[in-house]
Amino acid sequence: MELFYFMVFGALGAVVAALELGKNNKDRINTSPAFNSFKNNYLVFYSLVMAGDWLQGPYVYYLYSTYGFGKGEIGQLFITGFGSSMLFGTIVGTLADKQEASSNNGRH
Known part of the structure; x- marks a missing residue:
């Protein structure tokens, strides 16, 4: 089973590399050297x-x-932790951006 994961990771890595290397100059954004x-x-x-x-x-x-804790319970704890981080991290990040934008509206 471990070989399967390595093969999937390698295949997806190759797809990403091919997509990135396949870009031409019009697909790239020109940015400063500092950035x-x-x-x-x-x-x-x-x-x-x-x-x-x-x-x-x-x-x-x-x-x-x-x-x-058993193996199944530990798996549930990990999934709950990652899931709540995904859900609340997205919500909190969006709320923080909105709060910052609304607090900066009165400033020049």
């Missing part, structure tokens, strides 16, 4: 943070198992 530097630094930092978050999963799993 490109910021973007690259952000992507490196974001990747490191996500890798760190991903690496804590086995430790959280072990912690739950030592508290007596």
Whole structure:
């Protein structure tokens, strides 16, 4: 089963790489070198943070198992955590953007 996941990940990675490399100049947005530097630094930092978050999963799993939770219950906890993060993160982000926009309307 693990080989299946590696094959799917590799295939999807190849599709993304092909789509990105297949772009021509009219599909690309011209940005300043300062923005490109910021973007690259952000992507490196974001990747490191996500890798760190991903690496804590086995430790959280072990912690739950030592508290007596079963495999199915731990799976439900993980799914609930990711699902609530997806739902509330999207809602809270949108509300924060709206709040900032409405508070900046009176400023010049």
